Amino acid sequence: MIEETATKDIEQKNRQKHKKYFRGFKNGIIYWDDEDRKNSKEKGGVLPSGIYDRDTLINYCCRSDGSDRTKIVLPTYRTFYLLRYFTSTLCQLVKGMDVRIEFVKTNDEDHYNKNYNSGSHPANGGNSNIKLYYCYYE
Template identity: 55%
Template sequence: MENIFILFLMIASACAVGWPSGRYSLPKPKTGCPPGWAEGGRYQDNEDSNNINSVTPSIGHHFFGTFGRNTNLYYCTKTTSSGSGSWPSGNYCIARYGGSCPSGFSTGFIYWDDEDNANANSKWGVFPDGVYDRNTKIYYCCKSDGSAYSYINLPTNKPFYLYKYTSTCQRVRGMTVTEESVKMDDEDDQNNSSDDGCHPSKSDTTKVDYCYYS
């Protein structure tokens, strides 16, 4: 009986965890954003010729968006600074919002050289810090001050994404994690795609690795 009571307290404690303080963005899953967060999206016009876009897994991924010859990704953004303490130590990234990272993170970016011909890039709503014109530059906040294998406490009442960083996907107490990825084929001619600083794991020039928690 005592063990059951302790287990109940552990579950109740995990459920009571709120999102850390600060302003930031996370990729939007099919289950939607946390209550009160803003939403937005970015449509990227990817390479027209011999397009090799992909999403992994191709069937059964959890991204809210559309994936074909072009990519439409959505974001959930926490626009207020209030929250439940600081982000826990670990190895993961979030997307930057509001001009700076929460305490304990370092910033960086990924720049996609999108399709040059008849470029149809667009955006709407609220989305991560970046430059959104004929090309796409998104800023991130990453940390590696703890082990990805050590469980951290984050809200467990609804699925969410983090970005994979320099290790495996960060473990989150009470959640199952699945690694997913999105590859956006960038411009073939005079390509200027780049990255700098601290940014999510990339398997190649344009494939970004995500961690889905459910």
């Protein structure tokens, strides 16, 4: 288990290491206090910016400067996912695409859980187990 001060230190170092700013976007993180026992997590492929160790911290950049009910224009030649923003209960509408909501819920530490969110991040509907909402566009 990482103590609160150590967690804040890791978060600060992580932000300094991964300073990527996109105009109109704000940075944030989600920190998973992964299971300490019987943790069978694996990692591979292309991973988002973050720390993948005993616990997991993923960097996000989000924006919320418009209405999720106003259709935005994105490429529509194939299906894709967007993560739902933490202050919204709806998926962003995209011109020419149908959308449905899906979620991924993780099994996190059961005792003295230290999951947390900071800054601008996707919607997290979980408590001691993080639940991220994905918007699937087709």
